[in-house]
Amino acid sequence: xxxxxxxxxxxxxxxxxxxxxxxxxxxxxxxxxxxxxxxxxxxxxxxxxxxxxxxxxxxxxxxxxxxxxxxxxxxxxxxxxxxxxxxxxxxxxxxxxxxxxxxxxxxxxxxxxxxxxxxxxxxxxxxxxxxxxxxxxxxxxxxxxxxxxxxxxxxxxxxxxxxxxxxxxxxxxxxxxxxxxxxxxxxxxxxxxxxxxxxxxxxxxxxxxxxxxxxxxxxxxxxxx
Amino acid sequence: xxxxxxxxxxxxxxxxxxxxxxxxxxxxxxxxxxxxxxxxxxxxxxxxxxxxxxxxxxxxxxxxxxxxxxxxxxxxxxxxxxxxxxxxxxxxxxxxxxxxxxxxxxxxxxxxxxxxxxxxxxxxxxxxxxxxxxxxxxxxxxxxxxxxxxxxxxxxxxxxxxxxxxxxxxxxxxxxxxxxxxxxxxxxxxxxxxxxxxxxxxxxxxxxxxxxxxxxxxxxxxxxxxxxxxxxxxxxxxxxxxxxxxxxxxxxxxxxxxxxxxxxxx
Amino acid sequence: xxxxxxxxxxxxxxxxxxxxxxxxxxxxxxxxxxxxxxxxxxxxxxxxxxxxxxxxxxxxxxxxxxxxxxxxxxxxxxxxxxxxxxxxxxxxxxxxxxxxxxxxxxxxxxxxxxxxxxxxxxxxxxxxxxxxxxxxxxxxxxxxxxxxxxxxxxxxxxxxxxxxxxxxxxxxxxxxxxxxxxxxxxxxxxxxxxxxxxxxxxxxxxxxxxxxxxxxxxxxxxxxxxxxxx
Numbered sequence: 001x002x003x004x005x006x007x008x009x010x011x012x013x014x015x016x017x018x019x020x021x022x023x024x025x026x027x028x029x030x031x032x033x034x035x036x037x038x039x040x041x042x043x044x045x046x047x048x049x050x051x052x053x054x055x056x057x058x059x060x061x062x063x064x065x066x067x068x069x070x071x072x073x074x075x076x077x078x079x080x081x082x083x084x085x086x087x088x089x090x091x092x093x094x095x096x097x098x099x100x101x102x103x104x105x106x107x108x109x110x111x112x113x114x115x116x117x118x119x120x121x122x123x124x125x126x127x128x129x130x131x132x133x134x135x136x137x138x139x140x141x142x143x144x145x146x147x148x149x150x151x152x153x154x155x156x157x158x159x160x161x162x163x164x165x166x167x168x169x170x171x172x173x174x175x176x177x178x179x180x181x182x183x184x185x186x187x188x189x190x191x192x193x194x195x196x197x198x199x200x201x202x203x204x205x206x207x208x209x210x211x212x213x214x215x216x217x218x219x220x221x222x223x224x225x
Numbered sequence: 226x227x228x229x230x231x232x233x234x235x236x237x238x239x240x241x242x243x244x245x246x247x248x249x250x251x252x253x254x255x256x257x258x259x260x261x262x263x264x265x266x267x268x269x270x271x272x273x274x275x276x277x278x279x280x281x282x283x284x285x286x287x288x289x290x291x292x293x294x295x296x297x298x299x300x301x302x303x304x305x306x307x308x309x310x311x312x313x314x315x316x317x318x319x320x321x322x323x324x325x326x327x328x329x330x331x332x333x334x335x336x337x338x339x340x341x342x343x344x345x346x347x348x349x350x351x352x353x354x355x356x357x358x359x360x361x362x363x364x365x366x367x368x369x370x371x372x373x374x375x376x377x378x379x380x381x382x383x384x385x386x387x388x389x390x391x392x393x394x395x396x397x398x399x400x401x402x403x404x405x406x407x408x409x410x411x412x413x414x415x416x417x418x419x420x421x422x423x424x425x426x427x428x429x430x431x432x433x434x435x436x437x438x439x440x441x442x443x444x445x446x447x448x449x450x451x452x453x454x455x456x457x458x459x460x461x462x463x464x465x466x467x468x469x470x471x472x473x474x475x476x477x478x479x480x481x482x483x484x485x486x487x488x489x490x491x
Numbered sequence: 492x493x494x495x496x497x498x499x500x501x502x503x504x505x506x507x508x509x510x511x512x513x514x515x516x517x518x519x520x521x522x523x524x525x526x527x528x529x530x531x532x533x534x535x536x537x538x539x540x541x542x543x544x545x546x547x548x549x550x551x552x553x554x555x556x557x558x559x560x561x562x563x564x565x566x567x568x569x570x571x572x573x574x575x576x577x578x579x580x581x582x583x584x585x586x587x588x589x590x591x592x593x594x595x596x597x598x599x600x601x602x603x604x605x606x607x608x609x610x611x612x613x614x615x616x617x618x619x620x621x622x623x624x625x626x627x628x629x630x631x632x633x634x635x636x637x638x639x640x641x642x643x644x645x646x647x648x649x650x651x652x653x654x655x656x657x658x659x660x661x662x663x664x665x666x667x668x669x670x671x672x673x674x675x676x677x678x679x680x681x682x683x684x685x686x687x688x689x690x691x692x693x694x695x696x697x698x699x700x701x702x703x704x705x706x707x708x709x710x711x712x713x714x715x716x717x718x719x720x721x
Contacts (some may be wrong), residue, residue: 002359009356013342013349020344080384081338085399088306089357090329148644155637159627169620169641172613173648176655183662207651214647218640220324221561225307225633268631269717 006091010099011106017076018107024069028111031065036115036122050123055186059178061115062138063145066108067170070149071156071163073104078157083223093220097150101212104146112138128188133197137188140204141181147211148173154222180204255318257282257438258303258407262312265298272298274462275312280455282406283435287449288442290459291486296442297336297411299459303440304334304409316407330358333405337412339396343385347376347395350384351402358403370398373431375424390421397428408432410441414448426451446482450475458482460489498704505697511690515683523683532596537683539589541691542582543611547649549579549695550614553621554646557639567707569635572642573625574702578695580618586611606656613652617645 018025039057043050050057077083086096116138119125127134148170156165184200259279265272272295280286290296301307303314308323315321316328334340341350348367355363371377374394384392393413400408410429414422429452432439443449450456450470457467465485473481519537526533556572559565590608591601602608621641628634676684 005359006357009353013345013353016349017342017344076342076344079343081336081340082342084306084336084338085334085340085354086357088304088329088332088334089354090326090359091357092326151640151644155624155640158633158637159624160629161623161627165620165623165627168616168623172616172620172652173644175613176648176651179655179659183659203655210647210651214644218561218643221636222640224323224636225301225630269713271717 003092003095006095007099007102010086010091010096011103014100014103015106018103021076023076024072025107025110027072028065028069028107029114031068032061032111032115033118035061035065036118039119040122045123050119051125051189054119054123054125055182055189058115058119058185059141059182061119062108062112062142063171063174063178065111065115066142066145067149067166069107069111070104070146070153071166073100073150073153074157087223093223094216096223097216097219098212101143101147101150101215104150105143108142108146109139112142125189128191130188130194133194133201134185134188137181137184137197137201137204140201140208141177144177144204144208144211145174147208147215151215151219151222154219158222176207177204180207254282256280256315257284257317258440259315260303260312261315263299263302263309263314264311265295265302265307266310271462273302273309276459276462276464278457278464278467280438280440282438283433284454285433285439285452286441286455286457287453288440288457288459289444289446289449289482290442291444294459295462296459298462300334300336300409300411300440300442303407304332305329306334330403331405332407332409333400333403335393335397335400335408335410335413337415339384339392340399341384341392341395344383346381346383347371347387347398348380350395351399354399355402360403366402370402373401373428374398388418389416390418393417394421394424397425401428401432406437408437408439410439412443413441414443414445446479447475450478458485458489460486463489465489494704494707497700501697501700501704503697504693505701508690508692508694508697511686511693515687515690518683518686522679524677524679526680529597532593535589535593537687539586539593540684541687542585542589543607544688545691545695546579546583546586546611546614548692549575549582549699550618550642550646550649552699553579554642557642561636561639561643566710567703569639570706570710571699571703572639573635574699574706576618576621576638576642577702578698580615580622582691582695583611583615583618587615604660606653606660609656610649610653614645614649617641617649621645 039061043053074083077086087093113135116125116127116134120127149166152166152169153163155169156162159165180200180203184197184204187196187200256279259277261277263273263276274295276299278286288296288299298307302309305321305323305328313320316331319328321328341347342353345353348371351367351370352363355366360366368377368380371380374397376391376394376398379387379391379395382391384395387395393416397413400410413425413429417425426448429439429441433452439452441449441453450473453470455468456470456473458465465488466481515537519534523534523537525531526536552575553572556568556575560568560572586608590605590611594603594605595601621638624637624641625634628637
């Protein structure tokens with residue numbers, strides 16, 4: 001089916017470009033590790049246990065680092081007008097959006113796993129009985145984040161202020177994701193049963209679905225010149 | 226519309242209001258491309274101001290004009306990159322709705338930007354755009370197109386490794402990959418070395434196959450006259466003159482062009 | 492609706508709103524009973540709550556007009572959205588000034604992450620984003636579309652933010668238990684509140700209509716001037 005083929009083409013192209021340039025993954029990956037180092041020196045671990053606050057640290061690192069990468073989503077597209085070629089093709093704008101979100105999600109999720117891995121290493125975290133649930137919570141949160149971030153990255157790329165505008169536009173909207181994501185992660189790290197986080201996962205899922213849906217509808221108005 | 230002292234290509238002047246429409250040629254089928262009152266504003270700047278045109282299959286229209294006349298904007302409107310502020314575009318008798326996308330498969334655009342990803346190879350670029358256009362026979366199509374533009378041996382070069390002339394040829398292959406019936410070219414000869422220019426000329430001649438329609442924008446009067454059937458001179462967003470190629474003599478055209486531009490700027 | 496009618500309607504509403512304000516202030520200072528636990532400072536509630544109502548009501552208009560603008564393309568819808576946003580941001584600011592002031596005097600702290608006040612703070616930033624994208628594009632039409640998107644996404648997210656913040660609060664109750672409206676509202680207090688809600692709304696709508704007609708008139712003047720020049 002052409003629609004899926006078009007989405008797949010965009011995902012493949014974005015990931016191939018990222019593989020060739022390593023622009024964003026390098027920046028986000030370095031951020032993750034360096035943030036971990038700074039966090040180590042910003043906590044007095046004789047007073048505060050890293051395990052207790054790790055959930056917040058992980059998600060905030062993901063948000064700040066993720067925004068670095070997501071802000072550059074349309075950077076390579078702007079060179080040589082390549083994105084114009086995409087926009088004037090028969091690919092529907094929502095397909096382009098879904099493709100971009102998918103590619104960004106892959107990148108961000110890799111970084112999310114990296115953050116958890118690095119923080120586990122640095123702070124001796126115990127990931128609890130249900131690492132799969134942890135992975136799921138991160139995935140759902142990342143998806144919602146990427147959906148909003150990609151939409152507003154297209155917006156900020158069209159302004160003079162550029163990427164500096166992105167935090168202002170996106171951070172207020174991320175509050176639900178942070179609240180439910182950190183809660184789910186924190187509970188899992190504290191060893192609580194999966195039933196305790198079911199509600200959080202549902203909210204994260206709803207947030208992600210809503211974000212992707214709204215983004216798919218609104219993207220065409222954002223890229224129109 | 227021009228008033229008083231409108232130049233004519235044969236050197237005389239018409240002392241009346243001239244409506245710059247090409248003579249209507251009825252050939253039964255609806256025109257491949259037509260525009261009525263096409264207007265595009267950017268805030269208070271009017272880049273394209275009420276342009277009408279009509280082209281049939283096989284027509285080759287060259288649009289001349291000074292910088293800032295709105296030629297690129299006109300092409301962007303015809304190619305669906307921009308939405309008109311007012312007026313309409315019809316392709317093959319169907320009125321274009323900006324939001325629909327199927328008609329975009331019938332248009333190929335060559336701009337002064339290459340529309341290629343610098344970090345992908347020529348073949349990867351073509352494969353990507355081929356997928357967007359829903360093409361299935363890319364394994365045959367891509368080598369054939371590259372052959373046509375003389376880049377068959379460079380298909381695995383990254384786009385950024387190509388010289389400007391080669392990149393433009395690759396961009397041409399991209400523009401024609403899906404065999405569009407309407408081809409739009411924005412200053413295609415700019416910055417091309419003689420070999421690339423001759424390749425381009427060859428490809429453009431091959432487009433004059435009677436079923437494809439071409440609109441080319443250029444400053445270069447000589448190159449613009451070569452293949453054209455219809456000509457237009459755009460000044461300040463409007464057609465200062467729009468007519469048949471046969472109506473002009475290459476020797477006097479430059480003088481005529483300058484007259485039209487001056488009249489349009491007045 | 493012809494501009495003249497809107498402008499006159501706007502003026503009438505604004506005047507009624509101001510009169511309502513005068514009545515409200517008289518009621519607040521001289522008539523309404525004093526709340527038992529918080530004392531005199533509680534009266535700021537009659538400014539604080541109506542402002543919050545208007546702030547969110549205005550944003551609803553922003554989002555709705557923005558969505559219709561994207562769908563229908565009518566410039567006037569964008570003028571309406573922008574006009575509502577201007578008024579809305581003003582009232583949001585009033586909420587953010589009165590809230591902490593009240594908190595400081597009544598309970599000793601400026602900021603306690605009270606869910607509704609937090610939501611209003613986030614709303615302020617969404618308004619900020621709305622104006623920033625409008626004014627920082629090269630092509631003004633794009634800026635209008637961007638701001639409509641900000642409005643729509645903001646309006647859809649606000650209920651989710653509210654839910655999540657309330658839920659967070661329920662897990663982490665703070666020592667200061669705030670009950671802004673008191674355990675129950677005495678009928679006189681309720682009346683004062685209603686007068687406040689009505690006058691603030693009238694004042695906002697009056698200002699909104701005035702601002703809207705001004706925006707439309709400015710736009711028409713620009714169009715006419717451009718027509719005369721060419």
